[in-house]
Amino acid sequence: MATGYLDNFYARLGLRKKATAEEIRIAYHAAARHLHPDVSPDPDATELFLQVQEAYETLSNPQKRLAYDQLLPDDIDPPADVMVNAIYSRSVLPSMNSPQLVYVLLDLLSRPTAEDRQKPALNVCLVLDTSTSMAGPRLDMVKAAATMLIRSLKQEDYLAVVTFHDKAEAIIPAERGIDLGRIEARISQIATGGGTEILHGLKAGLNEISRNLGPSYVNHLLLVTDGKTYGDEAACLELADMAAGRGITISGLGIGSDWNDEFVDQMCRKTGGTSAYASHPEDIKKLLEKQFQNLTRTYANNVLLDYKPGSQAELRYAFRLSPDPAALDITAPVALGNIPLGPSLSVLMEFLVREAPENSRPLTLAEGDLKLKIPTRKIPDTTARFDLTRMVAHDPEPEPPPQVLVKAMSRLSLYRMQEKAHQDLQAGNHEKATQRLGQLAHQLLSAGRPDLAHTVRLQLKELGKGESISEDGKKQIKYATRSLVMPEVD
Amino acid sequence: MTVQCPNCTHENFDGALFCAECGTKLVNEDGLSTAAIRATDSGANGDSAGPAPAPAAPVQTSEARVSLHVVRTGQILPLVGRDEFTIGRVSEGQSILPDIDLTPFDAYSQGVSRLHATLRVSGERIILVDLGSSNGTRLNNQKVQSHREYDLHHGDIVSLGRFKLQALLRQD
Numbered sequence: 001m002a003t004g005y006l007d008n009f010y011a012r013l014g015l016r017k018k019a020t021a022e023e024i025r026i027a028y029h030a031a032a033r034h035l036h037p038d039v040s041p042d043p044d045a046t047e048l049f050l051q052v053q054e055a056y057e058t059l060s061n062p063q064k065r066l067a068y069d070q071l072l073p074d075d076i077d078p079p080a081d082v083m084v085n086a087i088y089s090r091s092v093l094p095s096m097n098s099p100q101l102v103y104v105l106l107d108l109l110s111r112p113t114a115e116d117r118q119k120p121a122l123n124v125c126l127v128l129d130t131s132t133s134m135a136g137p138r139l140d141m142v143k144a145a146a147t148m149l150i151r152s153l154k155q156e157d158y159l160a161v162v163t164f165h166d167k168a169e170a171i172i173p174a175e176r177g178i179d180l181g182r183i184e185a186r187i188s189q190i191a192t193g194g195g196t197e198i199l200h201g202l203k204a205g206l207n208e209i210s211r212n213l214g215p216s217y218v219n220h221l222l223l224v225t226d227g228k229t230y231g232d233e234a235a236c237l238e239l240a241d242m243a244a245g246r247g248i249t250i251s252g253l254g255i256g257s258d259w260n261d262e263f264v265d266q267m268c269r270k271t272g273g274t275s276a277y278a279s280h281p282e283d284i285k286k287l288l289e290k291q292f293q294n295l296t297r298t299y300a301n302n303v304l305l306d307y308k309p310g311s312q313a314e315l316r317y318a319f320r321l322s323p324d325p326a327a328l329d330i331t332a333p334v335a336l337g338n339i340p341l342g343p344s345l346s347v348l349m350e351f352l353v354r355e356a357p358e359n360s361r362p363l364t365l366a367e368g369d370l371k372l373k374i375p376t377r378k379i380p381d382t383t384a385r386f387d388l389t390r391m392v393a394h395d396p397e398p399e400p401p402p403q404v405l406v407k408a409m410s411r412l413s414l415y416r417m418q419e420k421a422h423q424d425l426q427a428g429n430h431e432k433a434t435q436r437l438g439q440l441a442h443q444l445l446s447a448g449r450p451d452l453a454h455t456v457r458l459q460l461k462e463l464g465k466g467e468s469i470s471e472d473g474k475k476q477i478k479y480a481t482r483s484l485v486m487p488e489v490d
Numbered sequence: 491m492t493v494q495c496p497n498c499t500h501e502n503f504d505g506a507l508f509c510a511e512c513g514t515k516l517v518n519e520d521g522l523s524t525a526a527i528r529a530t531d532s533g534a535n536g537d538s539a540g541p542a543p544a545p546a547a548p549v550q551t552s553e554a555r556v557s558l559h560v561v562r563t564g565q566i567l568p569l570v571g572r573d574e575f576t577i578g579r580v581s582e583g584q585s586i587l588p589d590i591d592l593t594p595f596d597a598y599s600q601g602v603s604r605l606h607a608t609l610r611v612s613g614e615r616i617i618l619v620d621l622g623s624s625n626g627t628r629l630n631n632q633k634v635q636s637h638r639e640y641d642l643h644h645g646d647i648v649s650l651g652r653f654k655l656q657a658l659l660r661q662d
Contacts, residue, residue, distance in 0.1 A: 099503050
């Protein structure tokens, strides 16, 4: 029976403990609209729906609810209007004195009231790389995409545009109720020159966002770049940490083969954002539009898991499956990103339990606070206590891990393999990397992606000749395997 | 305990779903490890190699020709009084009720439908039919087709969604 701080029947329906019978009914119907197997196109929704249904069957029955309430800790207070479901790979951990892995799928779904249906106001800055290499189709496409995004803004949205190469300029300082004609003229005048120094652009961009920074906005910096920045990476990461602390998210769009995806990823990840890759200039518009759409469809943002691992547990890996697949930074607090209006924010976590002694009390994987911000609310900030725990028993009945977890892991394992292969390469272990890429090619073939398997084989050839693998191929494989995690997107 | 990958022989941590080295799936549809389980831990159940065998069927004692053994809890449900039984769970506002209600066994979270399957006694045969349940029925781990007849034998495991029942037939 789920009686944890965030693993309980109230949290599953996004309700507070004092919810009325009517509120419970409404919450259940809202959840059913998203998750019912008859309406949800997502086959994985079934297991989530069963969780919600189990919660409803107890809470809708006054006697059962009373009995259930007595099992709960006195001080639980689930965040109202976010439905929290946790699905574990094992319902009970077998007791053992050697390590075991436990997977947890944490699913956060919006349960907006009528007024939250409105889109939140944006406070956005576009930070555009205008180094020499951007000249030509790249810059043309970025200009076209920027113009298109600006046309879609609402009256109350703040927008700024910063261009940078070896220095930065706010060509459009943060403003709202903008004069489209003037701004489009400014954008069309953007010219190129100089190298890529991201720190300048980042500083100027954050400066523009800070002018109107507030919890009732979606505060976001969108970086578009095509080059490597040299020497200022550490300072950029520090700025990203600061931005995260102030509720500003950063996402990146890299164009072509020369930008440093690992660095941009690392920077975005600190804030809950992610990077995208445009191998051709034609992809720029679509990718920028998608990143922008994610912002306008935000229900809650700055979702943070401020956790402490249990004494026997360690968080080894965390990956956001939706809305925007990305590996997450596992140092606490973990920035999870946004909960969109509609689909859920879904995060897969891998815990290593060093030792699980038999005990009458549950074993804690992690505990702490779940923090989030709903910009359209009068009081946007919400904090709820959470814990992820499992009972331990001697030799429990073997049981199948939930399908939703197995499916997610099977899609994720391809991404993780390329990730590991590149870690091997960086560590100078060519033999290991070769072996792993060979396995990846094999798995991609059986996953029905001969095109990607071919790209991997080309890399293997280069490695075999003692050459380093191409940046292009490496990025292609990384972003393609990442998009496989959520096949319905793309 | 570790789980050895059948493909690349990498020793994975217990509980791993996919091999950390080569990405091979380490669990089958029923969640039991397909790989050999090696015990390096004396406290664990050391001598089980390979997929766990079906639990031994308890001895049939009741009068009933057929009983169902709830694998998870060990309870035995004798089927008496008629020749055909529907199996499912009861929920509010449901007009047709199953003959065997699995609600007390946490059936909904295990994926049992309201009317999930029937068991029919016909001469010597015991026949299982899935009634088009949402999560399907498995007989000894093989998925059965809806609305088709399958013969049950003593010790067979029937999974309704993830809910496991073992068929116990009186042997005379």
